[in-house]
Amino acid sequence: MNTLDQRVATRHGWRVAFASGLASYVDAGAIAGTGTALVILQGPLGLTPGQIGQLSALLTVMIAGGALIGGRLGDRLGRRRVFLATLSIFIMAAFALMLFPSVPVLYVGLALLGFAAGADLPVSMAMIAESAPEDKRGKMVTFTHVLWMAGILGVIVISIFFGNAGMLGAQIIYGHLAVVALLAVALRWGIKESRLWTETRNVAVRDDAVDGERVDLSSLRALFAPKLLAPLVATGLFYALVNIAANTNGQFSTYLFVNVAGTDVATASMLGLGILLLSVAGLFVMMKIVDTSKRHRSFVIAAILALAGLAVPLVFGITAVTLVVMGVLGALGGAIAGEPMYKIWSQELFPTSHRSTAQGITIAFARLVAAGAALVTPLIISAGPTLLFVFLIITSGAAYLIGIFWIFRMRIFLKGDDGVTVTRDARQNVTG
Template sequence: MISHDQKAANRQGWRVAFASGLASYVDAGAIAGTGTALVILQGSLGLTPAQIGQLSGLLTVMIAFGALVGGRLGDRFGRRRIFLATLSIYFLAALALAVAPSIALLFVGLAVLGLAAGADLPVSMAMIAESAPENKRGKMVTFTHVLWMAGILGVIVISIFFGNAGTLGAQIIYGHLAAVALIAIALRWGIPESRLWNESQNNPVDEERLDLRSLRALFSPKLFPPLAATGLFYALVNIAANTNGQFSTYLFVNVAGVDVATASKLGLGILLLSVAGLFVMMRIVDGANRHRAFVFAAILALVGLAIPLVFGVNAITLVLMGVFGALGGAVAGEPMYKIWSQELFPTSHRSTAQGITIAFARLVAAGAALVTPLIISAGPALLFLFLFVASAAAYLIGIFWIFRMRKFLKNDDGLSATRTAPQNVAG
């Protein structure tokens, strides 16, 4: 029987998970929305493939830089103050892009948009983990990826109706992101500061309290292994996810030969499968079957990437890749990274650690995004070979390093791996 206090804790946890998790919505919306908007604007603004690559890379670089800065500020000044400020900046940038898109404004607006989105991510993830009941922490953190998918869904729905409407379609995409950011600000306003963060700051004997010198602790033998492992895993697995998010419309339109609205309809079905996979992830993540599910999902994702590599790039192979990738990535992708990032770091360093790993992953993705349109022009098979190798390396890191990593961290805040998992692993 669930007590009244437990019910209240669950309600508050879900409230924080939704309001903070909207960071994932606006992050995904910025990536997928910009990918679609640039395809829409390539005609009216005369964008070249090189400029599309530069703008996509710029957005990803600024998300990386924002995560690095935001994670540090979140540990130093608190979760609440930072995630209200970052989302306010995001709102202004999205509004500017919606009002008057131009090549110059795209470069400035996407830089600010990426900075704000990136800064919000690690702080919001830490807030959710520190507010969730212990037996639902994995589920609530995973729920943020449902909101990430919802951000893509919002872009797809707009693209179905306005993808062929020219500049107006791009303006609506950014306008809806500004509206969601404003709603999130209102929802976050009533959320109190993280109790665990307050305790870590108010404890005068807490040696883990963050200052400039304590950043060195992240590179100590105690914390560097999980920092390196989660950073490498996320960087490698995110290359395929980020490429699909930014360039799926580009591939459908410029390689497979379908229009934006049709590409968006196909993407909608794939997205619904991703959401279904995430609900499966939410059921298993706090239990003992996490490892087996991860291995199975990794195989699915690799099969998906192999299909266009072996059979060529067309609408059918892109859809099949999306189906396998949607189901596999829901478990063996970014959602699992988010779980590991909460479990392997103490409160005083959690946001900073995530900021570093997110920044590293997004910088890697930015480098890939910068040259992706040129690689596609030279031969899309090269792109999918690269995505397959990078993803395979990520899954090997997850299976043979992170899942076998011993729980050597002090359990200072109750965010260690689920108690029902094997006792000698971190996953």
């Protein structure tokens, strides 16, 4: 590929990365926005701690179900068709939550919102990986997490200005998500179907196929053959365990600041803004190192930082200061040793024909685990919040061990534009 072709491919890759990556924005906005909105609405609508836990869990369960179904449909029907339909559902649900805030609408609206966001995630991620140039795949996939952080930033900015405005604040949160989803649909409309998916759809599996079988998009059998089962289990466990802490911070950080540390929503949002900016800085570091041999060492350092952050409220008690310290260390550590790394592994460890389905399965599993945690989190906080941080340290520590001693030892798929598959140890420089 000559220099001009490389530039064209890079520009196209970034265009797809932004348009498809907005799925991460609305996913994060739905999680963090609902966490803030439920705190705002607990007064006007009379929500109880039990209902807040139920609604948070419902959102997460539906994200899981959507990921499972959307991922499979993305491999069967194509990336483009699915990721246009999913965001259309998201738009309708977000507008309903904005225009008709009530307890029944919260249950129905959050169910649809979560399903649509979840269904979009594995399909859009696969689209990005399959459109990115070989030497920039990791960087472009990581960029989606910058957009994920932008989703949280949007919620924080709204909360700073409207967090104490009552029901209006919650309505603006959901309204802005609907507008972003509309923008994403407009940008995605001109994107063609993934070429790799089109080529693979009815073509015999090449050297990287499981047991030399033909790709059969009506069957999941290939994913459960030894070559793909191990990465499916490993990435699923890693994401499920590391996501418990991330999901808890996303959904319940405002709850902890307001109901335990004694601040108000606007103050909590201001503190969260500084933490978020550090997360974004960490992601740009991740984009620098993800396609290099520094990946493994950086992951280990980041994991230590994240665990140290979770230990601070446990040791020194839950105050605004300790929550901020936890947030800072977690932001820096999670940018490298958290969900962004899961996204990279999910593209590298699975071939095109099963990439979306595999991600759908692992995302669904992780979000179901998170939903179970979200259901009881408010009750745990009420009973004794230090127990929560013991649990988060254990689950996050287990995730990091899986990453360091299992996933980093796997061989990875890297299918380039020429159809050639390269396998390398995941701790090495994956771009050669």
